[in-house]
Amino acid sequence: MNDQKNIKNYWKTNLRYLLVLLSIWFVVSYGFGILLVEPLNTIKLGGFKLGFWFAQQGSIFTFVILIFVYVRLMNKLDKKYEVDEE
Amino acid sequence: MSVQTWTYIIVGATFALYIFIAIWSRAGSTREFYVAGGGVPPLANGMATAADWMSAASFISMAGLISFMGYDGSVYLMGWTGGYVLLALLLAPYLRKFGKFTVPDFIGDRYYSDVARTVAVICALFVSFTYVAGQMRGVGVVFSRFLEVPITWGIIIGMGIVFFYAVLGGMKGITYTQVAQYCVLIFAFMVPAIFISIQLTGNPIPQLGFGGTVEGGKTLLEKLDGLHKELGFNAYTNGSKSMIDVFFITAALMVGTAGLPHVIVRFFTVPRVKDARLSAGYALVFIAILYTTAPAIAAFARTNLITTIQDKKAYVAMPEWFKKWEATGLIAWVDKNKDGQVQYFPGKPFVGKPSFKEGKGTSGERVVTNQLNSNKNELYIDRDIMVLANPEIAQLPNWVIALVAAGGLAAALSTAAGLLLVISTSVSHDLIKKQLNPNISEKGELLYARLSAAVAVVIAGLFGIYPPGFVAQVVAFAFGLAAASFFPAIVLGIFDKRMNREGAIAGMITGLLFTIAYIVYFKFLGGTKAGWWWGISPEGIGTLGMFINALVALVVSRNTATPPQQVQEMVESIRYPRGAGEAQDH
Numbered sequence: 001m002n003d004q005k006n007i008k009n010y011w012k013t014n015l016r017y018l019l020v021l022l023s024i025w026f027v028v029s030y031g032f033g034i035l036l037v038e039p040l041n042t043i044k045l046g047g048f049k050l051g052f053w054f055a056q057q058g059s060i061f062t063f064v065i066l067i068f069v070y071v072r073l074m075n076k077l078d079k080k081y082e083v084d085e086e
Numbered sequence: 087m088s089v090q091t092w093t094y095i096i097v098g099a100t101f102a103l104y105i106f107i108a109i110w111s112r113a114g115s116t117r118e119f120y121v122a123g124g125g126v127p128p129l130a131n132g133m134a135t136a137a138d139w140m141s142a143a144s145f146i147s148m149a150g151l152i153s154f155m156g157y158d159g160s161v162y163l164m165g166w167t168g169g170y171v172l173l174a175l176l177l178a179p180y181l182r183k184f185g186k187f188t189v190p191d192f193i194g195d196r197y198y199s200d201v202a203r204t205v206a207v208i209c210a211l212f213v214s215f216t217y218v219a220g221q222m223r224g225v226g227v228v229f230s231r232f233l234e235v236p237i238t239w240g241i242i243i244g245m246g247i248v249f250f251y252a253v254l255g256g257m258k259g260i261t262y263t264q265v266a267q268y269c270v271l272i273f274a275f276m277v278p279a280i281f282i283s284i285q286l287t288g289n290p291i292p293q294l295g296f297g298g299t300v301e302g303g304k305t306l307l308e309k310l311d312g313l314h315k316e317l318g319f320n321a322y323t324n325g326s327k328s329m330i331d332v333f334f335i336t337a338a339l340m341v342g343t344a345g346l347p348h349v350i351v352r353f354f355t356v357p358r359v360k361d362a363r364l365s366a367g368y369a370l371v372f373i374a375i376l377y378t379t380a381p382a383i384a385a386f387a388r389t390n391l392i393t394t395i396q397d398k399k400a401y402v403a404m405p406e407w408f409k410k411w412e413a414t415g416l417i418a419w420v421d422k423n424k425d426g427q428v429q430y431f432p433g434k435p436f437v438g439k440p441s442f443k444e445g446k447g448t449s450g451e452r453v454v455t456n457q458l459n460s461n462k463n464e465l466y467i468d469r470d471i472m473v474l475a476n477p478e479i480a481q482l483p484n485w486v487i488a489l490v491a492a493g494g495l496a497a498a499l500s501t502a503a504g505l506l507l508v509i510s511t512s513v514s515h516d517l518i519k520k521q522l523n524p525n526i527s528e529k530g531e532l533l534y535a536r537l538s539a540a541v542a543v544v545i546a547g548l549f550g551i552y553p554p555g556f557v558a559q560v561v562a563f564a565f566g567l568a569a570a571s572f573f574p575a576i577v578l579g580i581f582d583k584r585m586n587r588e589g590a591i592a593g594m595i596t597g598l599l600f601t602i603a604y605i606v607y608f609k610f611l612g613g614t615k616a617g618w619w620w621g622i623s624p625e626g627i628g629t630l631g632m633f634i635n636a637l638v639a640l641v642v643s644r645n646t647a648t649p650p651q652q653v654q655e656m657v658e659s660i661r662y663p664r665g666a667g668e669a670q671d672h
Contacts, residue, residue: 011661018175025171029164029340034333037157041323047297047305052323055160056152056381057293060167060374067174067367074179075360083662085358 010081017073021066029059092488093232100270100492101247104499107266108251108259116531119256120187120511121354126261128361132368134261135352137268137496138504139166139343139369140376141217142224145271145497150472152384153391156314157325159384161332165339165565167370167377172344172573174366178353180580182362183660187354188508189347189572190516196579197587198653200521205594207516209571210347210508215549217346217564218505218542222550224498227470231414232491238551244499245547252503252510253539257355260503267496272375274493278477278486279379282386285480296382300389310385313392319432322388327623334626341632342565345573348504351511359663387472390479392430395465399427401449407478412452415440416468420454421447423462433461440466502546510539563605566628570597574636582640583657589643597635601628 032040033055040051048057078084113119126134144166152159184192190210194203222241229240251259279292287298287306300306311321320326327335343349352369353362398404401419411417418440419428426449436456447453454466474494477487514535519526526534571594578585578593605624607613615623622630648654659665 007662014661021175022171025168029168029336030333033160033164034329034336045297047299047307049307049323052157052160052307053297055157056163057296057378059164060378063167063171064367064370064374066171067363067370070175071360071363071367074363078360078663083664085360085663085665 006081007083010077010083013077014074017070017077021070025063025066028054028062033059087484089484089487090233092485093491096485096488096492097233097495100266100496103266104247104251104263107263108255111259111262112254113256113258113532116187116515116528116535118258119532119535120507120515121351122256122258122261124355125357126355128356128365129368130261130265131352131356131361131365133268133372134264135349135365135369136372136376137264137271137500138260138352139349139373139501140268140271140497141501142221142227142494142498144376144380145275146224146227146473146494147470148473149380149383149387149476150469152381153388153472154469155325156320156322156388158327158332159381160325161327161335161339163377163381165336166343167373168336168340169343170366170370170373172340173349173353174363174370176577176580177344177350178362178366179359179663180660181350181576182353182356182359183663184656185354187351187515188511189350189576190512191520192579193572193575193590194516194520196653196656197575197590198650199587199591202575202587202591202594203516203520205591206572206575207512209567209594209598210512210516213346213564213568213571214348214505214508214512215545216567217348218502218509218546219549221498221502221505222546224470225495225502226550227416228474228491228494228498231411231416231471231474232488241547241550244495244502244550245543248499248502248506249540249543252506252543253536256535256539257351257507260500260507261355263503264500267500268372270496271493271500272372274489274496275376275379275473277489278480278482279383279386281482281486282390282476282480283382286386286389292379292382292386296385306385306389310389310392313389313396317392317431322385328621330621331623331626334622334629336626338566338569338626338628338632341569341573342567342628345568345571345576346564347512347568347572348501348508350572350576351508352504383473383476387476387479390476391467391472394479395428395430401426401428401451404428405479407475410478411471411475415442415452416471418442418454418466419451420458420464421449421451422458422464424448429462429464431461431463433463434459435461435463435466439468506539506542506546509542510535513538563625566601566605566625566631567598569628570601570631570635574632574639578636578639580657580660582643583654584643584648585639586643586646586649588646589639589641592642593635593637593639596638597631600634601631604631 037051041049043050045053190203190206193206225244226237226240230237251263283292283295284290287295289295289298300309314322356362436458440454442452443455518534519531575590575594604627608624
């Protein structure tokens with residue numbers, strides 16, 4: 001097992017990942033899909049208004065990507081600090 | 087072959103499959119009954135979670151709701167998917183590492199208190215019962231329309247099937263039937279979506295057809311906005327709810343999703359912490375397939391509905407689906423201006439749900455006895471029928487229509503089973519084993535689990551027969567309550583080592599009472615829209631309830647004793663994956 005300091009760094013890095021990922025989570029849904037929907041709607045993405053697209057499609061795609069990025073980051077982090085499961 | 091024959095064949099075949107799986111995977115121990123033995127592969131768990139999650143509301147009502155709400159419907163799309171990010175990042179891995187059977191287990195152990203455990207049990211029961219009522223209703227609607235049996239009988243048949251595999255198989259039976267049910271429901275959802283997308287836009291992928299162009303060179307959404315404007319509705323892509331309400335409802339649904347016990351408990355069934363993270367990812371992929379298709383279907387259905395009514399005009403010229411749904415009472419028409427034509431405008435044509443009297447009107451329509459509103463709208467359409475009627479409106483082959491019926495049943499049954507399991511586990515494990523009779527044998531506990539599952543099925547059925555509202559609305563409340571009770575207690579339990587018993591209990595109770603009071607006042611005791619706090623509707627109030635919960639918990643905990651040493655060590659240990667082992671009894 002690692003010493004106290006190392007394990008603290010593991011948790012800190014984890015919290016930093018969470019902060020970054022959850023910020024993106026917030027921005028694509030509450031930001032682009034709700035708060036900024038009207039300005040974004042003046043931009044066109046194919047047959048969609050952009051704000052509307054984020055609210056009904058784009059945010060969901062981003063959510064999926066976020067989870068898989070998190071899975072990758074954490075698997076690496078677990079290995080680095082040797083807290084992974086065999 | 088007729089729709090009805092096809093429906094009997096397809097629904098019959100899927101039911102036989104579920105029963106077969108139930109017998110093959112019946113549970114022999116409490117570990118198998120509660121967490122499927124803890125050995126479910128992440129991909130299978132992802133699929134089961136998706137089926138567990140996508141309820142009758144997702145399958146039957148959601149596209150219909152969006153179809154009528156346009157942009158405002160986004161609250162359901164973002165709300166019911168964004169919660170998985172919270173679940174994957176904030177809850178699932180840690181709860182898996184904790185490694186017990188239920189959510190009240192975690193609350194009870196983390197807050198070293200049987201009071202906390204009991205509060206959690208009550209919340210779990212409350213949320214699950216609210217939610218399961220909607221499922222049974224969904225089963226009833228499908229049966230009554232497609233097999234032309236009364237709603238009550240539909241519910242009784244549905245109860246029989248769920249009874250069989252939930253009581254027999256427990257979590258193990260449920261997990262593998264849910265995998266099968268996911269396949270049925272997603273196939274059933276996608277086939278008509280693809281057909282209709284090709285018909286309307288020439289693009290076989292509904293997500294792209296949604297932004298595609300229709301005959302005449304306009305984009306689908308421009309055409310739809312145009313149709314809405316013509317009839318006096320708000321533009322489809324703009325919506326009419328206030329921004330703050332959209333914000334709060336979305337947040338309540340997201341956080342509620344992450345706090346739903348029947349979803350959380352699915353992450354106890356995988357072997358390792360990293361599987362818990364991964365299976366949350368898979369679950370969201372499987373969910374996103376339906377959730378990105380639903381808004382496309384909504385826009386297609388809306389366009390088809392309006393153009394059908396505009397093209398045909400006269401009631402006597404309406405297509406067959408119109409009259410079939412009228413027969414079930416989910417469509418109704420009153421000829422206010424006596425011209426024999428169907429006028430469709432904003433506003434409700436009459437007060438409440440339609441009630442009919444014997445005999446026919448001058449055009450052959452069913453005669454509505456409700457008090458009429460003074461607007462020009464003559465048409466009542468229940469939102470729940472949009473997905474089910476969609477294939478008929480688009481004139482798809484009979485087998486597709488039957489497939490949709492089977493898909494709706496799969497969605498309703500899979501969710502109902504997951505909820506019933508939470509209910510039975512709460513009673514047999516959290517109440518009986520953990521509190522009333524700790525010395526009970528494993529066999530005895532398993533018997534109680536089965537008995538309480540059986541009782542829960544019956545109660546759920548009664549809720550379905552005498553429903554407290556329409557499907558999606560009932561479900562929406564379960565989220566507000568989950569958001570205001572479990573979510574803060576669990577997240578603080580993991581991320582705040584200083585959080586203690588007093589704080590958590592005070593938080594859960596105030597959050598829950600506040601949310602219930604607000605909902606009950608504005609829904610049942612005559613509160614009006616003008617009285618909403620900052621324009622937040624009862625559907626979105628769970629978000630505020632969650633903040634109140636967290637705030638109360640933080641303040642109270644900082645002014646009371648620190649949690650005991652072994653609890654702090656437990657919090658420390660769930661933060662690191664190594665040594666997760668199997669979900670176990672203590």
